[in-house]
Amino acid sequence: MSDTIYDIPVKTISGEDTTLAPYRGKVLLIVNVASKCGFTPQYKGLEELYAKHKDQGLVVLGFPCNQFGSQEPGDESEIRSFCSLNYGVTFPMFAKIDVNGSAEHPLYKYLKSKKGGLLGFDAIKWNFTKFLVSRTGEVIERYAPTTTPASLEKDVENALAATTGIS
Secondary structure (H helix, E strand, O other): OOOOHHHOEEEEOOOOEEEOHHHOOOEEEEEEEOOOOOOOOHHHHHHHHHHHHHHHOEEEEEEEOOOOOOOOOOOHHHHHHHHHHHHOOOOOEEOOOEOOOOOEOHHHHHHHHHOOOHHHOOOOOOOOOEEEEOOOOOEEEEEOOOOOHHHHHHHHHHHHHOOOOOO
């Protein structure tokens, strides 16, 4: 497992290999997303949160996942188009991943190792589980799918206001 969240390899929704290193020094809200989920309207709130706080250093990162009720059946091109046309998403989106199981992406293995779920059950329960990460890469909090983006605003503002401590 990677030492820091910034070393973990990820693939953009355009298929480019990268890491989370470009987001070092930013507050991250990492979300496993899906286009055909009851929580899909949260895209609107995520975009609003991002638009309101991106100039202060917030970045929302969307990771499509098809593990829950096959609610993300499209390919990356379809996902990007859906998010843009229906919700005006401008925050970074990544290639479809698994968040649980044998093909679990290293990012989610890392996130879950830092902030487990309720009652010690680490598995991601559903789409739109959210992880808030500090400017220094510390996983601050894990939120349930039912937690709306608007209800995270105070935590986001607190994370943005925290001293960076970046060396």
